[in-house]
Amino acid sequence: MSEDLKPDQLEYYKQESLLKVDYRPPATDWMQTPTAMRPGAFIYSAKPKNIEYIDFPNARNWAPIDEDWKLPTNWKEIVIQGIRERLDKYRSFKVFMDICVRCGACADKCHFYIGGGDPKNMPVLRAELLRSIYRNDFTTAGKLLGRMVGARPLTIDVIKEWFFYFYQCTECRRCSVFCPYGIDTAEITMMARELLHLLGIGVNWIMEPVASCYRTGNHLGIQPHGLKDTLEFFAEDIEEVTGVKVEVPMNKKGAEVLFVTPSGDFLADPGTYTAMGYMALFHEIGLDYTFSTYASEGGNFGLFTSADMMKRLNSKIYAEAKRLGVKWIMGGECGHMWRVLHQYMDTMNGPADFLEVPVSPMTGTRFEHARSTKMIHIAEFTADLIKHGKLKLDPSRNDCRRVTFHDSCNPSRAMGMLEEPRYVLKNVCRNFFEMPPNTIREQTFCCGGGAGLGTDENMEMRLRGGLPRGNAVRHVQEKHGVNQLAACCAIDRATLTTVCDFWAPGVKVTGITELVANALVMKGEGDRKLNFRKEPMRGEEDGHV
Amino acid sequence: MTLREFMVQRQPALCERWLDLLLADYGEETAANWRRERDPFANPIGHTFTTEAPRLVEAVSGDGKFDTVAAAALEAIIKIRSVQELAPSRAIAFVYMLRDVIRGELGTELARGAHATALATVDRRIERLALLAFDVYVRCREQVFRLRQDELKRSVASLLRRWHGSELPEPASEEVVHLSPPPNHAVRR
Structure with a gap:
């Protein structure tokens, strides 16, 4: 290249020299x-x-x-x-x-x-x-x-x-x-x-929950009185928006069902609204159930630590079921919890021969697949209620929501629960749209925050990992106007909110039971103008379509 | 033929060269994967790059209208690169590389100062695009930090509500959901 030419002169650039530039990083094994x-x-x-x-x-x-x-x-x-x-x-x-x-x-x-x-x-x-x-x-x-x-x-x-x-x-x-x-x-x-x-x-984001769970019964370290306060506060909110006063059964001996859900639902939005949904649903059907302050965690970060730690944390569920004398156990909307419960609990801490095979007291359905573990997922339970016409539902209340469903990795791939959540969703809302086939069901994409990665210091990594899921959400948002992503996992509800804010802004995240509770016509309810988020139930007031 | 006509005619070749440079950041194997797989859901990045690159080439070769399509195309690429551990300079360097790409591909046509005025115009558009890229990159990064704050607030939301009652401040991202600047905020020279 001629010495007297400058970069702002066209002649400075020669095709041959430009073509020789290799931008590739050096290839190393x-x-x-x-x-x-x-x-x-x-x-x-x-x-x-x-x-x-x-x-x-x-x-x-x-x-x-x-x-x-x-x-x-x-x-x-x-x-x-x-x-x-x-x-x-x-x-x-x-x-x-x-x-x-x-x-x-x-x-x-x-x-x-x-x-x-x-x-x-x-x-x-x-x-x-x-x-x-x-x-x-x-x-x-x-x-x-x-x-x-x-x-x-x-x-x-x-x-x-x-x-x-x-x-x-x-x-x-x-x-x-x-x-x-x-x-x-x-x-x-x-x-x-x-x-x-x-x-x-x-990593601390796993080990602190593990230590907390070992000490107080849940990952977040919520102590018994704190948990009772939290649930009573939820009950007040439920009463405020529905006019129905729901009970808060805690450590109730002789209850028929022990209900265990991830503690994230007690503290973090939008999981809190799903927790309120559980309480409203159980009240409406008159389920004889109880929360426990000892087994107050459905999730199990021991799974991300070691097999022994997983076993130690999981043991509380059967121990508490035995102490309270319940007949069977129901689990809330969590992801990895179901890999532990479905695939490991029975061999780790079973057999739970002091429990009975779960039978829905409302429909009489016997959940044979849980014959051994004695524990079923709330989506299975709710789907069965709907199938038998036990719930009065008004899906038009969710009409402002155009919903898609994210299969959480563990319920889908580890548990095979693919149809039940969809059946429930299609019965409680009238606008349901699937994401592309290679991004759902067994091929579902992770939220990027599972297995103890859902903290904030690795946000860039999580957003990269959340890109494939966010990209599919964006697709149904553009194609069908989807504005709500339903997920039956507490980590999903926390991390997909962030993933959607970044990759598909405008799409909000919800649990399945939150949408069930929106559509649920409760006995003695008032004029339901607000949902549990205290937003206009049908979205009209804020022009939400 | 005008430079614009050459660029329109050779757009596929221009885009191919540009993609080579863009994908070089990710190493040989990944570049090959992202070029091979055509499914937009199996390969969102390859798909985004190949879809948006022609829109940007069109924007710089076009009739001077620097519209929202270009801004959206730029944003789609930079949003991805803003969370990929690339230094800021490297994340947006691909915009500048377009100058080399044009000179490399159209070397014969541009020889001996041909189309100098038109090329200067294209260069100016690329510079504008680079300035816009800087804005988009910073907005994406700011959003990453805002998302961290929002998540923290949501993680203790039920506690905050008990303290604050219904006065709980909403997460910031409720307001800032659209990254693309409105057209009248586009960079002006």
Whole structure:
């Protein structure tokens, strides 16, 4: 290029030289690509007091951006021994370590990869972060041939990489749907997190709820009198908008049903309105039920910590059912709670032979599928009520709401509950629209905040992860004028509100039972002008169409 | 032919070159994935980039009307890039790269100072687009922080309501839901 030419002169630019510029970042093998702890993408570390409370090892102050994570001196030995124990204990872990042929079917199915593009968020590669260590220390080929067969030695950088990426997995299991071998990536993430806990590495947004739940019975640490106050306050609000006074049964011995829901519903909007919906519905049908201050948490952040911790937290539900002498248990609208209850509770803390197979006292329906766990989901219960004509509903009250349904990962993929919520929604509102088929049901996209990722310091990461879901919501918003997203999960109600504000502004999030309660014509109700949000019920007054 | 006619005729090639540069930020494998998959729900980013790029090329080659379509197209791309761990400069650099793309693709047509005046006009439009990109990027980032605050408030909403009664302040995002500036707020030179 001529020296005397300047960039503002056209001749300065030559086609040949422009074409030579390579904008691509240098391609490095994934093992050689170091992990940079970027604010917005990691979650703050667990405080020592929360680690100590549950007797986990190596409690200390540390931060992900620190150079020195203050690991115990024999950290490597601890991790290798931890892998060995888990390979012996869990057949599935060993199979998942061995069986992957790296076909790549899962690669572009993860919401974090779709929204961010970081190759280490491809489920296959995220699993490889752990698998490479397994190969190195537990397989002959790995010991002999090392990197040639995808093995690498365990270093402190590997530990940091695990922390970074296994807390960018929401254990939603969408990738598993596409895996020809059925590898459950969530279980690989669970194993990696268990190994990190052996070194005292965890995140506070999980460990604080775990410690709180262990101490007071719920993740938010609401104490018994606080919970009673909260529910009485809800009852006042219900009376204000419906004119009907509902009861607040607490720790009621001999009640027929113990009702357990995530504590997020007691404190966080818009879950609070769903909680009011439960209370209004149960009052209307005259259900003999009770809340418990001891088993006051349906969710179980132990699931995101370790199998043992999950078992410890879950044990409260059966213990309380036994103490109160109820016949069976009903669960509220939560997501991961249902993976625990549906797939693990029975073997962890069962058999609950002191309970009866759930039978709806209103319809006589016997919920055979819950014969063993003795616990059913409120959407199943409500769908059955509607099917038998036990509810007087006026769906026109929801006419200003154009509703779509987000299948929460665990109720859909872990529990197979696909039809019941839809049946309920279609009976309580007249404008229902599905999102595209590859974004719902078994293929549903995660909210980006599950498995203990729903805090705010990693907001950028969550918004990237929420992009595929937000994109589908935006589509039905533009196509059908959808303004309400219904979800039967407390984490969804908290995090999808944010996801929608960013990717599909104008779409509000609601629980299913909130919409049921809107449409529910209650005996003795007054002229219902307001919903539980104290907004005009039919939306006319604010011009909402 | 005028420069505009060349740009219209060669728009697909211009967009292809531009996409190459844009996708280069994400590494070879991801770039290939995002180019390959055509389903807008399986691949929202690839779909957004390929849909919006022609609208922006059209905007800079067009008849001077710098309308809301261009602003919306820019916003769609930048909103994604604003939460992808890219430095601010890198997140909006693709706008400037369009100048190189045009010169690379239309090198022969622009040789020896041909269409110099028209090219200067296109450059000015690209600069305006870059200024607009800066606004959009900052608004997106501000919204990220506002969303963090809103979420915190919602997480303790039932407590706040008990303290404040019905005077509970609404989350800020209730008011700020549309990022696109109204047309009369578009950047003026």
